[in-house]
Amino acid sequence: MSAAEGSELRFDGRVAIVTGAGHGLGRSHALLLGRRGAKVVVNDLGGALDGTGASSGPAAEVAELIVKNGGEAVASTDDVATPEGAEAIVRTALDAFGRVDVVVNNAGILRDRSFGKMTVEEFDAVIAVHVRGSFLVSRAAFPHMKEQAYGRIVNTSSPAGLFGNFGQANYSTAKMGLVGLTKTLGIEGARANIRANAIAPVAWTRMTETLLPAEFESRFAPERVSPLVAYLAHESCETSGEVFSVGAGRIARVFVAEGPGWRTDDLTAEAIRDNWESVMAEQPHLPTKLGEQAAASLQAML
Numbered sequence: 178m179s180a181a182e183g184s185e186l187r188f189d190g191r192v193a194i195v196t197g198a199g200h201g202l203g204r205s206h207a208l209l210l211g212r213r214g215a216k217v218v219v220n221d222l223g224g225a226l227d228g229t230g231a232s233s234g235p236a237a238e239v240a241e242l243i244v245k246n247g248g249e250a251v252a253s254t255d256d257v258a259t260p261e262g263a264e265a266i267v268r269t270a271l272d273a274f275g276r277v278d279v280v281v282n283n284a285g286i287l288r289d290r291s292f293g294k295m296t297v298e299e300f301d302a303v304i305a306v307h308v309r310g311s312f313l314v315s316r317a318a319f320p321h322m323k324e325q326a327y328g329r330i331v332n333t334s335s336p337a338g339l340f341g342n343f344g345q346a347n348y349s350t351a352k353m354g355l356v357g358l359t360k361t362l363g364i365e366g367a368r369a370n371i372r373a374n375a376i377a378p379v380a381w382t383r384m385t386e387t388l389l390p391a392e393f394e395s396r397f398a399p400e401r402v403s404p405l406v407a408y409l410a411h412e413s414c415e416t417s418g419e420v421f422s423v424g425a426g427r428i429a430r431v432f433v434a435e436g437p438g439w440r441t442d443d444l445t446a447e448a449i450r451d452n453w454e455s456v457m458a459e460q461p462h463l464p465t466k467l468g469e470q471a472a473a474s475l476q477a478m479l
């Protein structure tokens with residue numbers, strides 16, 4: 178093992194924003210980054226699980242804990258889902274610490290309802306916090322990262338988005354939307370050394386405590402997810418545009434895969450019906466870029 182391999186991953190001199198850091202996963206991410214030397218903006222609106230209400234308590238408590246542990250932190254209660262709130266979060270980092278190196282987009286809410294009963298308001302509210310919030314906070318930080326030619330963005334997707342989940346049409350749409358945002362940020366950030374990745378976690382928090390069996394509480398502790406966030410947020414991680422499922426200490430890369438495909442010069446609905454098994458065939462090919470996926474289609478024509 179080389180010295181670099183054995184060394185502790187530190188964030189001294191780095192400034193990290195963690196949204197939704199008053200509870201659960203975000204709290205754990207913020208505490209870990211703070212312990213490793215990052216100056217942390219602990220952002221949390223402090224509302225209920227469905228996003229209603231607000232309180233300055235949770236963000237302040239986590240920021241105080243980081244300081245008590247010997248670190249540096251400031252609290253922010255701005256709303257990630259509004260342009261003004263997102264700008265204010267980044268402004269807090271710049272005013273308090275002079276820069277922003279890391280954005281962990283973690284804030285989230287739930288408004289679960291079966292598809293037939295879901296209201297437009299329930300759909301929009303969830304998209305607003307997860308997708309719009311991640312877009313807005315990243316957008317506010319992006320010019321500063323570009324200027325300093327350095328940045329690390331970690332978005333929070335979910336297995337519910339990658340694979341779908343009953344009662345979560347709003348949430349799964351949002352969480353898959355974050356995969357697209359992450360991949361495009363990875364492409365657009367590349368030249369400025371801005372890396373963007375997403376995690377799809379499972380953890381015991383107020384969001385899942387009624388779904389996971391009680392004996393999972395310690396096994397699925399948020400602290401068993403945060404080390405991945407720390408690695409993805411670190412300068413030594415060059416990976417970008419990827420998604421990782423993570424929970425209970427296990428991490429796996431999640432791929433967008435394509436089957437070998439089937440083509441004909443006479444594409445009709447009937448031909449598709451008659452060759453459906455070939456269309457559905459597995460043996461995945463793993464395009465990593467749009468161009469690679471398009472090339473596979475062109476290749477099939479030759």
Ligand code: NAD
Nearest residue numbers: 197200201202222223224257283284285335379380382384
């Ligand atoms: P949590 O409810 O404990 O944490 C979410 C935090 O976001 C809360 O503290 C809340 O106050 C804050 N928040 C909500 N809306 C906000 C807003 N507009 N602005 C600022 N802060 C806001 O839940 P958690 O499980 O820790 O969730 C963290 C993230 O992980 C979420 O994005 C969630 O969707 C995602 N996630 C969690 C799990 C899991 O198993 N717990 C699984 C998949 C994805």
